[in-house]
Amino acid sequence: MSKKYETETPSYTMTTVMEEAARCLLCHDAPCSQACPAHTDPGKFIRSVRFRNVKGAAETIRENNALGAICARVCPTEKYCELACSRTGIDSPIDIGGIQRYVTDFEQQAKMDILKKGDSNGKTIAIVGSGPAGLQTATTMLERGYAVDIYEKSEKAGGYLTYGIPEYRLPQDIVDFEIKRIVNLGADIHYNVTVGKDITMDDLKANHDAVVVAVGASEAKSLSIFAGNDYVESAVDFLARVKDAKGDITDVPQNAVVIGGGDVAMDVATTLKRLDAKNVTDVAYEEFDEFRASKKELEGTRKAGVTIVDGYVPSAVDDNVVTFKHRKIDSELKIKADKIILAIGQQINADNLGINIERGVVPYVGYKTEDPKVYITGDIAKGDQTVVWAVRKGKKVADLVDQTLLGGTK
């Protein structure tokens, strides 16, 4: 594997994590703890670290979040807990993600087994898709005594965690370990099974008390001007290909243009630089003050040496020359590239699942569908499309299913 592609930033040591934890003001009614979409309680786990109870900190994180080690690495904390942090009133927020990473790494090294399977209640749940929302749903259901079968269309579990987020940001070992935890808890993952093709929704409904659809938004969006262009590849395809090959791909372009301004675009552009692409230009529709990518991602991308141009939209393409026009001013930009990667968003592909999709989104407000046995969660349900939101939605749908089937055991 390419060193540059795989290398994660160094983690804290016992000494440095204590230094960071000592910066924490240990607030009363801690604002950080109210700011996590997944209800992580940093106020509590940082206090545990501060008082040298790292195992207690690990329990606080893990019991709330089946993907604690993943969230520690990929969560845009600047928008949630770190945005709320009182320390900002003095200088800069506590590095909550970094402390969480230290704690979950410790949990792994200490071979802690925190999640506990609930006593069997005789009910069984099918989950379609093993991305973050499916995994969290499975965990919560298993903790409450349900049997869980997960149907995954690919050969590996994890969805975008496995096939999307680059190795340097989220090592596959970490993803695999989190999934192993959930499998050990009792999740039965059926690989290479596409629901609606290899097995029908009716089969699932017949064999389970409820079906939770968590297929995500895995299909890349495109623009008509790029149709049929051989220089064009979608961001999701590119990232999946690189991750699968562990960074060892043969067609690294000399000059690449990435179109898009979200975290996915940043991942693609940074990955290209880490694979030694010479010139990488990212062109984004948004201007910097409205950028969608997290500050951390944007900063990392700039540091990697990517040229980022904001406020331009592609207006024409001639072979491998893309013309962009500025949204507001009279300005044009032409870039010739050996590779054009589109990171302009994803949409749902839910064929034959009996899920109603209107213009790429589901019309349902919550997690219920017209079919009383079928629920949705993850990116196809309303709300943000981040890992931390997937965890939130996974817990919510599990609550709802439990409530509906057994009146809620907890």
Next chain:
Amino acid sequence: MIDKDLSVDFMGVHFENPFLLSSSPVGNCYDMCAKAFDEGWGGVVFKTIGPKHFKIDEVSPRFDELTKEGTPFVGFKNMEQIAEHPLEENLHDLKKLKENYPDKIVVASIMGTNEEDWEELAQLVTEAKADMIEMNLSCPQMTSHEMGSDVGTNPELVKKYCAAVKRGSDLPMMAKMTPNITDMVPAAKASMDGGADGIATINTVKSISNIDLDKKVALPIVNGKSSISGFSGKAVKPIALRFIQQLRTAAGMELLPISGIGGIETWQDAAEFILLGATTLQVTTSVMQYGYRIVEDMKNGLMHYMEEQHVDHLSDLIGLATKNIVPAEDLDRDYKVYPKIDWDKCIGCGRCYISCFDGAHQAITWDEEKRRPSVNINRCVGCQLCNLVCPVGAITTGEKVMKPGRQGKAEDKQVDSSRLTHF
């Protein structure tokens, strides 16, 4: 760069500055002391020299540290005894130091097991041209009960051995006292009766710093076991200051020459010892952690402090705080001072609210919506705990009021401290 007179006269000897290495691993040989002199120390107390018949045999490992959050060396535990080099070599080093550094002060620390030892050692170090003698009556980790703190807690022995040293030498002599005693005054008085010219204190505090929770052995682990031994560093400073205050306020000891020791690592620590009556200052633990170079900032910082205090000579500051420490029964108990909260500075962490409720008098109310504390003066006793825990200095001393039925003017009460407004 600022230049002020840091020189002091102590027991008749002139020091270019008050900073000495204390008798310990940091002054164990010629090369170490020479380097310390080169880096600016005014003197050294050479590591304690013992009698020829007492064999030193040290353990490994021999140190431990107490930490807090990310802070190392809050306190330091040490099991080393006295100098392990042969007597002749130590005497040779003393002589060479004095030859090569005639303006620096070389203090010979000695320790015997009986009167003959003490007298002979005093004689030998005098012949080696030491400027001064320090009697080590206080090391808490000696392998002989005829040595160290077991002697220093026995006034009779202290007096006898001081007299023996005085028979062997006419050099100025200070007796180094142990803090492992309820009242240091009887031991200090006994040493003066025996002929001591001054006191050095404190030596280390008997301690167990940490216990290995898996092995169930205290640290450091010496082949499966450990021992009680001396504790030093920042954590012992308050104990040292207390003993110095008690010595300087005992009847007849108001002008007692003192060499202050115990957790000194900054100029502020140094100034505190001086203000309580120490003339010279001895340092080890912070040197072990950071090296001899720390003397640069202690000297320079003290000079700036002198400038701020408008004094030309360091000696003008000696003992200025002594009179302001009085028995608890003599303190003014007629008033209280409320905290004042600056909401512009407040960052809404709520630490004052928690501490006041859980550790004081439930006198701070908390606005959950605005995340803002306010003081309920009906409950507030004026303890100022909130002031101490506030991480941003948003809480200061505010309105002063007389307690009901008491005489006097509240506004005349002096309660402000720059230490409480250090943000």
